[in-house]
Amino acid sequence: MGSFHIGGRYIELNGQPISEMVFSPGGEPVKFDPNGKYQVEQMYAQYFLVQNRRGKLPLLMWHGGGLSGVTYETKPDGSPGWLNYFLRQGWDTYISDAMERGRSGWTDRFKGDPVFLPLGDPWERFRVGPIGSWNDDKAKRVTYPGVQFPIDAYEQFMKQGVPRWVTTDEQIIAAYIELVDKVCPCVVLVHSQAGAFGFKVAEARPDKVKALVAFEPSGIGDKEKVAALKNIPIAVIYGDNAKDHPRWGKIRQNVAGYADAIRGGGGSVDLIDLPDVGIKGNTHMAMMDRNSDQVAEVIQKWFERKGLVD
Amino acid sequence: MMRALLALALGLAALPAVAADDIVLRGMGSFHVGGRIAEVTGKEVRQIQRQPGGPMTKLDPNGQYMVEQMYVQFFLPKNRKGKYPLLLWHGGGLTGVSYESTPDGRDGWLNFFVRKGWDVYNADAVERGRSGFASADVWPDAPIFLTYQDPFERFRIGAGEGSWNADPAKRKLLPGSEFPTEAYESYMRQVVARWLSTDKAIVAAYLALVDKVCPCVMLTHSQGGTFGFQVAEQRPDRIKGIVAVESALAGKIENAAKLKDIPVLQIFGDYVDQHPRWSGFRKADMAYADAIKAAGGSADFINLPDIGIKGNSHMMMQDKNSDQVAEVIQKWLVSKGLSE
Numbered sequence: 001m002g003s004f005h006i007g008g009r010y011i012e013l014n015g016q017p018i019s020e021m022v023f024s025p026g027g028e029p030v031k032f033d034p035n036g037k038y039q040v041e042q043m044y045a046q047y048f049l050v051q052n053r054r055g056k057l058p059l060l061m062w063h064g065g066g067l068s069g070v071t072y073e074t075k076p077d078g079s080p081g082w083l084n085y086f087l088r089q090g091w092d093t094y095i096s097d098a099m100e101r102g103r104s105g106w107t108d109r110f111k112g113d114p115v116f117l118p119l120g121d122p123w124e125r126f127r128v129g130p131i132g133s134w135n136d137d138k139a140k141r142v143t144y145p146g147v148q149f150p151i152d153a154y155e156q157f158m159k160q161g162v163p164r165w166v167t168t169d170e171q172i173i174a175a176y177i178e179l180v181d182k183v184c185p186c187v188v189l190v191h192s193q194a195g196a197f198g199f200k201v202a203e204a205r206p207d208k209v210k211a212l213v214a215f216e217p218s219g220i221g222d223k224e225k226v227a228a229l230k231n232i233p234i235a236v237i238y239g240d241n242a243k244d245h246p247r248w249g250k251i252r253q254n255v256a257g258y259a260d261a262i263r264g265g266g267g268s269v270d271l272i273d274l275p276d277v278g279i280k281g282n283t284h285m286a287m288m289d290r291n292s293d294q295v296a297e298v299i300q301k302w303f304e305r306k307g308l309v310d
Numbered sequence: 311m312m313r314a315l316l317a318l319a320l321g322l323a324a325l326p327a328v329a330a331d332d333i334v335l336r337g338m339g340s341f342h343v344g345g346r347i348a349e350v351t352g353k354e355v356r357q358i359q360r361q362p363g364g365p366m367t368k369l370d371p372n373g374q375y376m377v378e379q380m381y382v383q384f385f386l387p388k389n390r391k392g393k394y395p396l397l398l399w400h401g402g403g404l405t406g407v408s409y410e411s412t413p414d415g416r417d418g419w420l421n422f423f424v425r426k427g428w429d430v431y432n433a434d435a436v437e438r439g440r441s442g443f444a445s446a447d448v449w450p451d452a453p454i455f456l457t458y459q460d461p462f463e464r465f466r467i468g469a470g471e472g473s474w475n476a477d478p479a480k481r482k483l484l485p486g487s488e489f490p491t492e493a494y495e496s497y498m499r500q501v502v503a504r505w506l507s508t509d510k511a512i513v514a515a516y517l518a519l520v521d522k523v524c525p526c527v528m529l530t531h532s533q534g535g536t537f538g539f540q541v542a543e544q545r546p547d548r549i550k551g552i553v554a555v556e557s558a559l560a561g562k563i564e565n566a567a568k569l570k571d572i573p574v575l576q577i578f579g580d581y582v583d584q585h586p587r588w589s590g591f592r593k594a595d596m597a598y599a600d601a602i603k604a605a606g607g608s609a610d611f612i613n614l615p616d617i618g619i620k621g622n623s624h625m626m627m628q629d630k631n632s633d634q635v636a637e638v639i640q641k642w643l644v645s646k647g648l649s650e
């Protein structure tokens with residue numbers, strides 16, 4: 001097991017004032033000159049290589065917006081997440097923090113300000129409860145009936161949130177492409193915001209991405225480039241209460257259209273709505289839902305069907 | 311890339327043969343501790359574009375936010391030998407990545423100590439890495455970012471101020487430096503922004519960690535040492551040993567007596583005498599060690615060159631002889647009865 005950073009570039013700052021700073025309270029003042037060269041836009045990845053390898057290729061897991069690779073680690077309720085699940089299934093697994101998030105670091109030179117999510121925002125947007133169901137008072141929060149999200153651990157989930165910028169997609173994709181160039185051929189599992197990143201990177205590196213699983217992708221690739229995906233098996237999965245949700249219904253519709261375009265280009269996309277295969281109550285954060293193993297099993301079985309597991 | 315093998319022992323019917331240096335775990339995971347809910351009020355509602363080319367949407371910054379939590383990742387070896395969990399706390403402008411693979415791709419101290427049988431908990435201090443950070447509405451001051459040359463000169467990789475040059479061939483290294491300078495670029499990718507006003511929040515989260523997983527032994531680096539000693543002064547019964555690598559100031563001298571039942575080891579690398587900043591820190595750290603001893607405690611102080619280990623920078627967990635330095639720590643931990 002280990003980790004590395006890849007990608008990034010240098011920027012140069014000039015003409016900024018020099019100041020004296022005390023780095024530790026009571027410490028010696030240090031001359032702080034902000035002018036000079038900075039490393040920016042790199043990406044962190046951590047890997048675990050299993051002893052009894054069964055996955056034919058490394059498995060890369062890319063998280064969604066406002067989050068980091070922690071998404072796939074221990075769940076907010078303390079039980080093991082998808083990282084441990086797929087390691088136990090024998091996959092060499094690489095989890096990254098997208099450029100700007102978590103251990104990748106960030107710079108104040110990105111365009112615009114970062115966005116911070118209020119405590120209640122994911123409750124409705126990630127379909128723990130329907131629109132209008134959040135309340136600052138715990139007792140008054142409403143959930144979807146039968147929801148699988150561990151609601152007692154909602155605050156714990158919110159500790160995983162990190163700020164995000166809305167102007168940095170290009171740099172994020174550039175770093176993911178470098179990751180793919182370094183460790184692939186591979187299989188990529190993406191979530192939410194990383195859906196668009198996964199599709200776009202696969203379009204750019206169709207010879208290296210050997211399969212793509214997108215759990216609730218929020219965006220799509222470039223429809224002009226779908227022909228590049230014709231040899232990559234793709235699964236797109238949505239949880240419960242998504243189809244008819246004002247926001248997720250539209251997103252799913254958009255992705256379904258993209259899936260049609262891929263099929264039109266000779267590719268293969270399996271679009272799986274979990275309730276249709278009898279798995280109910282899943283939120284946007286299915287990897288943290290109480291039945292996360294059950295959802296992971298759907299993915300693992302799909303990998304097996306596609307010949308990606310020994 | 312070195313192939314460090316890992317087996318999750320749990321749930322495997324039959325383990326394949328294990329090579330001598332394979333890491334075999336009985337568990338691994340992560341969590342966030344601490345944090346509080348901050349209320350932001352009276353801020354202007356803005357319009358932002360959430361996706362390039364997308365529509366302008368309303369962003370209301372007012373409301374409740376989860377802030378000041380801390381991320382911790384843990385690895386539990388199957389063959390446990392450490393009597394207590396070992397907590398790794400990194401230095402300023404850095405994250406737990408300090409202890410993972412070295413910038414030149416070797417195994418770092420995390421793998422070293424897991425192989426030695428320690429349950430290891432590796433944290434990202436509040437505001438850094440996977441702990442996330444709060445908005446300017448909650449932390450009003452601006453964070454600082456390190457230039458490419460700053461650690462080169464400040465962390466005793468180069469020969470002090472003026473040793474940096476944009477041209478790698480013209481950089482003035484300290485003679486015999488063990489830092490993998492060819493991987494300096496990779497090292498700088500580990501650097502993250504830091505604030506200078508958040509010490510209280512950082513210490514609060516470390517206290518929450520100690521309350522959750524200790525009794526334990528802590529291994530701190532640089533700024534992490536300052537936090538480590540402050541936390542130990544507040545939880546002396548929970549800390550069973552402290553290894554402080556180049557603390558940028560230890561604890562408060564007047565509180566040193568609280569550590570009298572905790573074995574303490576402080577370590578400094580090479581070239582400290584010729585570096586005014588580090589010799590200042592070392593002097594203060596030694597005074598703290600003396601105060602612990604004066605109170606009847608045990609405090610060992612190792613200058614690595616004095617025991618024949620030369621060339622270490624401030625980032626000794628990443629130096630080419632990082633295993634050699636880790637051995638010094640491991641032997642000390644064993645000598646204090648903290649590991650089999």
